[in-house]
Every structure is written in structure tokens, then in C-alpha cells.
Amino acid sequence: MLKRLTFAALLSLSVATGALAAGERSGGTLVFTAPYGSSFATLDVQASPNTQEEFITQAIHRGLYSWNSIENKPVLELADSEEVSEDGLTHTYHLRKNAVFHNGKALTADDIIYSYKRIANPKNAFPGASFIAVIKGAEEFIAGKSEEISGLKKVDDNTLAITYTGPINPGFPLMQNTTVIYPSNVEDESTFAKNPVGLGAFVFKEHVPGSQVVVEKFDKYYEEGKPYLDRINIVLMAEDAARDVAFRNKEIDVSILGPTQYQAYQGEEGLKDHLLEVAEVYTRNIGFNPAFEPFKDKRVRQAINHAINAPLIIERLVKNKAYPASGWLPLSSPAFDKDKAPYAYDPEKAKALLAEAGYADGFEFEVTASPNESWGVPIVEAILPMLKKVGITVKPKPVESSALGDAVTTNNFQAFIWSNLSGPDPLNAMRCYYSKTAQSACNYTSYASADFDKLYEAAQQERDPAKQNDLLRQANNIVQDDAPVWFFNYNKAVMAYQPWVHGLVPNATELAVQPYDEIWIDETAPGSRK
Amino acid sequence: MLRFTLRRILQVIPTVVVVALLIFVIFSVVPGTFAASLFADGKRAADPQMIARLNEEFGLNKPLMERFVTYVTDLAQFDLGTSFRTRQPVIDLINDRMGASLQLAVAAMVFALVVGVPLGFLAALRPGSILDTVTMIGAVSGLSMPQFWLGLLMMYLFALQLNWLPSFGYGDGSFQNLILPAVTLGVTPLALLARTTRAGVLDVLNADFIRTAHSKGMSEMKVVRWHVSRNALVLIVTTVGLQFGSLIGQAVVIEKLFAWPGIGSLLVDSVAIRDIPVVQGTILVIVLWFLLINTAVDLIYAAIDPRIKQE
Secondary structure (H helix, E strand, O other), rough: OOOOOHHHHHHHHHHHHHHHHOOOOOOOEEEEEEEOOOOOOOOOOOHHOHHHHHHHHHHHHOOOOEOOOOOOOOOOOOOEEEEEEEOOOEEEEEEOOOOOOOOOEEHHHHHHHHHHHHHHHHOOOOOOOOOOOOOHHHHHHHHOOOOOOOOEEEEEEEEOOOOOOOOOOOOOHHOOHOOOOOOEEEEEEEHHOOOOOOOOEEEEEEEEEOEEEEOOOOOOOOOOOOOOOOOOEEOOOOOOHHHHHHHHOOOOEEEEEEEHHHHHOOOOOOOOOOOOEEEEEEEEEEEEEOOOOOHHOOHHHHHHHHHOOHHHHHOOOOOOOEEOOOOOOOOOOOOOOOOOOOOOOOOOEEEEHHHHHHOOOEEEEEEEEOOOOOOOOOHHHHHHHHHHHOOOOEEEHHHHHHHHHHHHHHOOEEEEEEEEOOOOOHHHHHHHHHOOOOOOOOOOOOOOOOOHHHHHHHHOOOOOOOHHHHHHHHHHHHHHHOOOOEEEEEEEEEEOOOEEEEEOOOOOOOOOOOHHHOOOOOOOOOOOOO | OOHHHHHHHHHHHHHHHHHHHHHHHHHHHOOOOOOHHHHOOOOOOOHHHHHHHHHHHOOOOOHHHHHHHEEEEEEEEOOEEEOOOOOOOOHOOOOOHHHHHHHHHHHHHHHHHHHHHHHHHHHHHOOOOOHHHHHHHHHHHHHOOHHHHHHHHHHHHHHHHHHOOOOOOOOOOOHHHHHHHHHHHHHHHHHHHHHHHHHHHHHHHHOOOHHHHHOOOOOOOHHHHHHHHHHHHHHHHHHHHHHHHHHHHHHHHHHHHOOOOOOOHHHHHHHHHHHHHHHHHHHHHHHHHHHHHHHHHHHHHHHHOOOHHHH
16 A cells, blocks of 8 residues: 555646646636634744745745755755755855846845845844754854854855855755745845735735735746736635635635545545645654663564554544555655555564563553644544553643643653654654754654664765665664654645646645645636636 | 722722733743744754744743743833744734724624513513523523534534625625624623523512502503613623623634634634743733723613612
8 A cells, every 4th residue: 555655646646636737827816725823923934933924935935945846856946057066065056037026126146145144143043043054154153153154155146156064955944934035125124024025926915913814916926927816815714614614615715624524525526526635744653762761672662563553543533644654754755665664563563572572561651642633642542452452551641732842852751642844855854863963853762873873974975866865765764673653654634625726736845835826726716716 | 989980990900910920820830832832733843942042032041030020020011022923012913903802792792782682671571481482492502502613503504505604704804704703702692691681670570669660550661661671780781791801702712713813813822832922911901801891890880770889
């Protein structure tokens, strides 16, 4: 099953459902939903790490790189071309000459330098600073030890040289929501929070706090013929049930589905044919703290992986809105190992492993869990009887989401259940198992393996993407074998869309975030949209 | 009357102070921090440097007592602080949302009053009649029905099936968008008002002075108008006051469900991400609103019934 559901297959399935239909039509209004809360924190997206603000970013802003969902990799966005130095450290970007900000200013190298300095400014404490840190000299700038970022060099107005700290793919950090480019000629920076100015296909029109953001077509957008839409209403709708009614009532054009809705929509004519699915870059897992005595032993951790029937939980509780995990890197990762099988459900093997480890009589442990239906308390409750069968008693410790983050990053847990980022950059994803990564960063299970470190360090130095992926694939398999976590599943994100909407893409980084400049609506749309 | 009014207004101050302190203490001890909430959805890896920078910027590294002093000093100057999440003054965020909340609360209360009071009155004048039975069954149902479920039901019926009204959102502030959330929110106070009006009117109808009025040859209409209405009014005003005061707090669920941009949904979001200044400010405003409405009710009592003023 897993082997057949490769990312390529998913991609082609998704594309076939309506992503790249021909006959684009210009005009109309799209009513898009932002489902992650009932407000936008700020319109100054450089200041916000939240997914909710990415909906605004997609419409209004552009970064040096962007994510191409079809190619499943970051691509150049604000530059026509780049040259990379022999050592792979310096990239020289030839910027688009036709890119213009919404305030009329043409894009220059100064805007990029200004933006990266603003993001890294220690006084701002912006979340994107860690992404800018890949640029040489940024660490010193962030620490307040220098006035400039030495790795940023303006060659001329349209040419910028950036020297990085290593031979990395800068596309991943510089395509982020928090690293978009702002114009350098706005005197009062505080206005970005109320009147955003960007290079995107849509111009900010209106923000009704707690209700919606409205954007309108930017006539000077650099992609010829785009965008197709005249207007987008990005409405805030946090409640699944309310979104369901609004979608069925054709008041909104897209809706992100939870497990229950996914199951319902699959069984309904008129809805089942308009579902866009993708394996997102998140791995749901139960992390084990090696400071807790039983979890020091790899056999105990492996036993837990064998004792839980993950496919059954995915089928019954998650309503098949997930793919069983066979390791840390997800299906959509370029370093995913399609030949690696997940841990088999085998309670007898689990018992044997526990006996070997000296826990034949079992033990008891606590799982810190949020209320999330797909990776929280309900899942812990589902594994209770399975682990009980092999003698292990599990106690759920319910906490709120923000308390979960606090408990995990302060190493205050025996085990936790969470959904964690495992892509799209496999090098960055595997960083979370590198022994030099702090526990409080993302090495939550304090994982340390000399074999893993060797492969990871080799991958860091490798400039050939295929070879780098191969090294990371091997590193991923070491992690799978060591089982620092129970590998539960990879999220299957599902978006329902109205039949008149075209141009949606299977964005593995976050399905809810779509390239608005590619979207168009056809003649069958209701009058209010046309 | 002036002394009575001043005394009631001054009584609000200690209540606000106690509430403010309680809010501070509660949110200082609950687990979870704003910085940790930024990666709570697991969509990004934790960044210890960013956590440290944010904790420093928002003064969360400082001792509890120092933060408390800052909080109290700011509050004394009517400064509710700055939102961690939006980095805007809390008062601005509340101002942005207060209009929509008031609009919803007033509409819900008007609906409850216009429907609930006459129904309760008519039911009391004809006890045991079909109208009385139906009204009381309706009132019990209204009180026992979870608002969230009722809201979904209304959406399903009036938006999806009948297509009369939009199912969600503020739109351009049109009346159509207001109807479903206001009616959903108004059902509980409506049910309470119908019940208390009926009980109050029945009570008055059995009083000696009503018998006296009838024996004097006063018409039914005049008895109801001059004696029953006025005496039942105290109970009705009490119910209206209590309900109206708590409506903004109750609206949290409704605002979330109907994507209504009031302070209720702002509060829910802020609690989830531990944006403590916004939580503190919003709760304080809701409490203040409740206290002010209650004070207004007390003053109205005094106007309706001079005995209260004397007490």
C-alpha cells in the first residue's frame, strides 16, 4: 500500500482532479478560507510565524524563492537566474527587472538587503531570524555584534550576491513566509502591520479584524497574464462544522477537511469528486524521553512500535486521513525510502523484545498529549489497550497545545504525542536527530547516534542533491531502527473545492496555502463570484 | 439619588481590582507560554533563540512580583498593555472588536425582550392554556439546548436548506449576517425572560392589591397596565440585567461558530496562544461590562421602586 502511494502517484492523482486544467478564465472573486484561528495576528507577515498569516503572504508578498508544489521543491521567484560559486557558498542573483511593489517602487537589491536586515534585527525578535542565519555574518548581526550582514553584497541595483554559511540549498529558508521582501522606501515600518505592501499578485484592500482580508488584482504583477482573479476574500473560519455548512451552501470556495468530514465527503455525490489530497510534510509520533529508564533501551522503544496497530488507528480514528509512517521522513520527501517497511504490528515480537530488555512484566509511563483529534489524547486512549496487551500501562497526561510545546522543549516529559515538521527540506528535517542539535531546538528525544551523525555531516557537505538524499535516506533508516519515537503516520491533508475552482495544487508543505495567482474560476460559478 | 448612584459606581472599583488580580495570578500559574505556542502546532521546529528573545522582549523573564507591579501600574493608568501576538496596544484590539460584540449582544437582547416578555405575560394571564403550555415547553427547550448545537441547527435550516440567510461571517455589517448569531445567542435569555415574566406576573396576579383593584371595579386592562406590569417589572429588569451583562461572555461560542468578529473570539484565540495581555484586557472588559450593566439595573430598580433606594 505504502509503496504504491508514492508522492508522484499522489501528485498525479491530485493534479488530475483539477489542478492544471486548461482554458483559464480571467475575472471573478474567490472566497478562500483561513481555518487556523479566528483572527489574523498581524498583516506584517515578517513578524508572524503562524500558518494563518501565510494566506495573506501568498496573495500580497513574494520571497527570493518560492515553493513549487508540482516540482516539489523551492524555485527562484524574484530572480531570473542565479550563479553559484565553485565552493557552493556564494549565489549571485540576477533580479527580475519587471518586479514592482504595490507602492510603485521597482525591486532592487537594496530591498532584499533591507528586508533581511529587518528580519534579523535583534530588536525586532522576528521568527524569520533563524532562516536569515544561513547567510554569512547574520549570526553576528542577530547577536547585535555587527551593523551589517557581511554575506549580503549589492553588485548593482539588479544583482545581489549572497554568501551562505555552508553549501546549502538556500531555497528552503528563503522561501518562508517570514522571509518575504518588503520595499525599502517605507519610512514608518509600523504601517506594514496595517497596510501591507508587497510584490505579490494581489494588492491589500481591506482588513476587517476577526472577519476577513480582501485583496484585489495587481495590474503591474510581473507574471504576464496573471493573476486571473479580480479579487479574493480570505475569510476567517476556524470551526470545522461551520465551514462544512458554508461550503455546502456554496458560500466559500474551498474548505480544509478534518477526518470526520473527509469520510462524509467521500461518500457524497457532488463532493467526492472535488477533493484535493496530499501527503503533507508532518510526521505524527510519540517521542520517548531517554531520561526515563525503560526508554534508554532501544528494544523497549522498538517493542512499542511493534505493539501498536497503527493502520487500525488510522482507519478507525483518523478515518484514513493519514498514511502509516515508515520512518521520520514523509512520503513527500525527496529522501523518502519507499522500500523501507513500517514496523509490523506484532505483539508477540513486542513481548519478546520487552523480555530481552528486562521488562517482561512491563512498566508504566505517561504521555503528555494535547486534545488534538489526530495526534492527541484520543490517539493515546486508542493505544492504551494495545500496550496493555504487552504489559505496558500508559497514562495520558492531557495539556493544552501551548503547554505541550512548553513541556517538550523543557524536557519535562516521559513521552509526548505530537505532529512535527519533517520536510520539505530533508536536511533540515533530519537536523532534529543530529546529536549537536539542542533538545530545546528540535532534538526533542535527545537522540544521539554516532552512525547517524556521520551520515548527516556527510549530507551537509554533499552538493549533489541525489547523493545528499541518498545519505539522508540512510540516516533516516538508522533513526527508524533506533526508534526514538513511535512512528504513527504522515498527515494526509484534504481540501474540498467547488467545481468551478481551478488551478489548486497539491502543496505538500501546507495544502491550505495555495498559489492564488494560478487560481481561476469558470463560467459555472455563482453570480456573486463572477 | 445622586448619593445612591455614586455609591453603586464606587462599589464597582474594588470588584474590578479583585478581578484584575485574580486574572493576573491565574495566568501566571497556568502552564504554557506565548513563545511555546508559536510552534505548538508542530508546523515548525522550536527555536530556543527566538523563545529567549521573545521572553526577554515581553518581560517574561522578570520575577513575578516585578511583572505584577508593572501590570498594576499600567492598569492604574488605564493601559492594558501590548499584545504579544500582534504587538499592538490591547485596547486597540478590543476597540476593533467591541462594536461587533455590542451589536450582537444588543440584537440578541432585543430579540429576547420582544419575544420573551410578551410570551411570558400572555402565558401568565392564561395559565394552563395551550399558549402557556407551548411557551413553557419552548422555554425549557431553549434553556436546555446547547448554543453550539442550536447554532448549527439554525445554519443548517436557514442557510443550507432554505437559503434565506448567510451561514457565517460579518459580511459588510449587514443585518442579514446578524440574524442567525443574534437569534442563537438570544434564545437562552428569551427562555429565561419568558419563564421569569410568567412567574413574576402570576405572583403579582395573586397578590392582595390586585384583588383590591378588581374589587374597586378596575378593568382587567387597567389592572394589568397599572399594577401587574409595574410590579412584575422589577423581576424582568433583574433578569434582563443579568442576562444582558453576561451575553458578551456567553457570545464566545457563538462568535467562534459564526465567525463573528467580536471580543469573544479574540479571547478564545488569545487564551490558546497565551497572549496574556489580551486575555487579561478582554476579561477585564467583559467583567466591567457586566458590572456596569448591573449598576445600571440597580439604578433602574431605584427608579421603578423607591423602596430599594431607601434600603
